Structure formats: structure tokens, C-alpha cells
Ligand code: IMP
């Protein structure tokens with residue numbers, strides 16, 4: 001049984017075995033699409049760290065990794081759309097095949113901002129790999145090029161995704177219910 005905080009309720013939505021299988025499929029698709037080329041994975045901290053580390057190990061290409069951290073000023077579970085770079089990339093992406101690796105594509109506010117910032121830095125190509133996609137929540141018209149799973153409009157944790165920094169280390173993706181809300 002995983003650790004649960006207080007009276008929080010967790011219900012499994014995606015099991016680790018299914019996640020493993022799907023991540024391998026996505027990595028194989030990337031390997032096929034970029035055959036003979038180098039890819040540069042940019043993980044969006046902190047949520048994407050688990051997905052990125054599993055995905056990267058299944059990609060059979062010359063691969064480099066960098067990280068960026070952004071914050072969206074929002075209260076609780078809401079994203080406000082005002083995004084700020086907290087930690088920038090270590091190196092230039094000019095001329096590289098960049099794949100932005102995100103935990104979840106929700107409203108699309110974070111990724112539409114990030115894509116704008118990264119496009120100005122002249123990558124050769126720029127695509128998105130999102131572990132999860134909640135299309136029903138979209139405000140900005142952003143499409144993921146590689147999607148792990150499409151999920152319904154529920155707040156989920158695990159496999160990198162957090163609630164107040166908890167539960168990122170769960171192997172499964174779970175729907176979280178917090179009793180006080
Ligand atoms: P956006 O709304 O597409 O800008 O998503 C911004 C960020 O909100 C994501 O990168 C996640 O960190 C967080 N987020 C959105 N939905 C969930 C969720 O269901 N669980 C945990 N974090 C989420």
C-alpha cells in the first residue's frame with residue numbers, strides 16, 4: 001500500500017504495468033520518427049522527471065537531455081496563464097530537434113507559453129511529448145505530438161504528478177480526492 005496523507009483518497013486510474021507498456025510504445029514511435037537524427041529532450045520540472053527518465057531510456061537514438069522549470073501563478077489546482085521561467089535551460093537549442101517532455105497537457109497555458117519562448121531560440125524542430133492529456137480542459141489550442149494517455153477531467157497524482165508536492169513517487173496514476181475540498 002502506498003503512503004497516503006491524512007484522509008486523502010486515492011483511486012487507481014492507470015496501473016504501472018500499463019504505463020510501462022505505453023511509454024515504450026511512445027519511445028519507439030519517437031525512435032521511428034527521428035531515424036538517423038539526434039533528439040534533445042527538454043523536461044519540464046518537476047512533474048516530467050519520471051516520465052522523461054523512463055522515456056529517454058527506451059529511445060534508441062542519439063539523445064541529449066536538458067531541463068526547464070516554470071511556474072504558473074495560480075491558486076490550488078488552477079493555472080492562471082501567467083507563466084514564468086524559474087530555471088532556464090543549460091544550453092542552446094539552436095538547430096536541434098527539440099521534444100518538450102511534460103507531465104500533463106491540461107489547459108495548455110504552460111505549453112503554449114513554453115513553445116513560444118523555445119521557438120524564438122531557433123530549434124530545427126519542436127514537438128511535445130506529454131504523458132497525460134486532458135483535452136476537455138483546454139483553453140489554448142495546443143496539441144501534443146506524442147501522448148501517453150488521454151484521461152477524463154479528474155485531478156490525478158503519481159508518476160511525477162503532485163498535489164502540494166506529494167505523491168510524485170507513486171508508481172500508478174491515481175485520482176485524488178482531498179476531503180476538505
Ligand atoms: P496547464 O494547465 O496545461 O498549463 O498545466 C500546467 C500544469 O498543471 C501541469 O504541468 C501540471 O503540473 C499541473 N496539472 C494539471 N492538471 C493536473 C493534475 O490532474 N494533477 C496534477 N497536476 C496537474
Ligand code: MG
Nearest residue numbers: 047161162163
Ligand atoms: Mg504540479
